[in-house]
Amino acid sequence: MKRLFILLGSTLLFTVLIFVGYRTFGVQKFNGSVLQSPIKTPPIVLRSDAGPVSFDEYRGKLVLLYFGYTSCPDVCPTSLANLKLAMNELTPEEATQVQVIFVSVDPARDTPEALGKYVKLFQDDFIGATGTREEIDLVTSAFGAKYKINPPDTNGNYSVDHTSFTILIDRNGYYIMNFSHGTPPAEMSADLRYLLKNNMPISAQILAGPTYTPVVCAVTLIPAHVQGGEWLYQHHCAQCHGADMAGNPAWQTTLADGSHLPPPLNGNGNAWNYSEQDMINIIKEGRNLDQPIHMPAFKSTLADWEINFILTYIKTTWDVGQLNYQHGFMTLTPQTTSTPINTPLPPPTTATPAP
Numbered sequence: 001m002k003r004l005f006i007l008l009g010s011t012l013l014f015t016v017l018i019f020v021g022y023r024t025f026g027v028q029k030f031n032g033s034v035l036q037s038p039i040k041t042p043p044i045v046l047r048s049d050a051g052p053v054s055f056d057e058y059r060g061k062l063v064l065l066y067f068g069y070t071s072c073p074d075v076c077p078t079s080l081a082n083l084k085l086a087m088n089e090l091t092p093e094e095a096t097q098v099q100v101i102f103v104s105v106d107p108a109r110d111t112p113e114a115l116g117k118y119v120k121l122f123q124d125d126f127i128g129a130t131g132t133r134e135e136i137d138l139v140t141s142a143f144g145a146k147y148k149i150n151p152p153d154t155n156g157n158y159s160v161d162h163t164s165f166t167i168l169i170d171r172n173g174y175y176i177m178n179f180s181h182g183t184p185p186a187e188m189s190a191d192l193r194y195l196l197k198n199n200m201p202i203s204a205q206i207l208a209g210p211t212y213t214p215v216v217c218a219v220t221l222i223p224a225h226v227q228g229g230e231w232l233y234q235h236h237c238a239q240c241h242g243a244d245m246a247g248n249p250a251w252q253t254t255l256a257d258g259s260h261l262p263p264p265l266n267g268n269g270n271a272w273n274y275s276e277q278d279m280i281n282i283i284k285e286g287r288n289l290d291q292p293i294h295m296p297a298f299k300s301t302l303a304d305w306e307i308n309f310i311l312t313y314i315k316t317t318w319d320v321g322q323l324n325y326q327h328g329f330m331t332l333t334p335q336t337t338s339t340p341i342n343t344p345l346p347p348p349t350t351a352t353p354a355p
């Protein structure tokens with residue numbers, strides 16, 4: 001009888017653990033469409049009634065970006081009204097971490113002042129911005145958005161066709177997903193809440209399939225695990241791989257006896273080329289144990305969860321492509337020259353006029 005209870009008890013515990021594991025690492029289905037390759041926001045400065053606006057200023061916040069114009073008869077007001085409703089579904093603390101920006105593609109009629117007044121009709125803290133035609137073209141093309149100014153009627157009035165989706169920019173300044181026109185506000189706010197709650201850097205956006213949808217996000221870099229992993233890394237790995245994971249500068253040189261100095265584990269090395277399981281095996285079994293310079297086996301020193309925490313911490317230094325590749329979601333040839341998340345942006349590319 002006692003045995004039966006133990007058996008039942010452990011089965012129950014196992015089920016609970018699986019459930020908790022699923023909740024923690026489970027796949028998130030977003031309502032918005034997640035981009036196959038996230039796009040870094042362009043370093044362009046636009047104008048608002050409150051001064052210059054650049055996407056970089058909102059690092060750390062989520063940004064909802066919409067392209068339109070104030071004389072827009074129906075699509076823009078509905079979209080802005082929906083954005084307001086989506087924002088209202090968030091708690092006040094959550095809402096402070098999301099910024100709505102309305103960019104006018106019609107600078108001839110929409111001055112920054114007029115825009116400011118227009119967006120405030122919807123919500124006080126919405127930002128209305130615009131720029132010169134050239135600046136707007138740089139922004140829209142960077143985001144894959146389109147617009148077309150139609151010829152004026154006899155009264156000089158004209159309409160503007162424009163992309164009607166809302167763009168979501170994550171905390172690291174990457175355009176990661178968009179909501180099609182008419183996405184219910186509750187669905188938008190559910191995605192926003194998930195992104196805020198999991199503090200998910202775009203680098204953790206794991207995308208599946210060759211199309212924009214359906215969306216799978218399999219990896220969440222859980223802050224507590226990152227923290228724990230950092231501590232463990234500093235105690236077990238830093239003495240060889242460096243406090244900043246940069247490895248030994250001469251790591252690529254093969255020494256006379258055939259051994260290698262500790263390589264970097266950050267995005268500048270090759271570690272991300274391994275699958276998650278291979279990384280775990282390397283850490284458990286060590287490397288080149290028969291060589292004078294080697295990596296010791298950690299299987300008797302570190303528990304599996306500790307290794308997982310360390311890996312989570314290491315992954316915070318990898319960029320999107322590297323993470324996607326490591327998780328087997330990207331089958332493309334790895335881009336060794338991929339840009340790490342925190343590298344400064346390149347200077348803006350200015351359009352060269354056609355000869």
Ligand code: HEC
Binds near residue numbers: 233259296
């Ligand atoms: C005593 C020094 C030492 C310690 C401590 C150490 N490593 Fe290593 N590690 C090495 C060396 C040396 C190599 C390269 C071995 C080779 O391939 O020649 C290596 C290789 C690796 C690799 C393979 C990377 C690649 O690009 O091939 C990974 C992953 C790794 N270490 C992770 C860790 C982690 C995680 C820890 C802490 C739990 C750790 N190491 C602790 C010395 C060390």
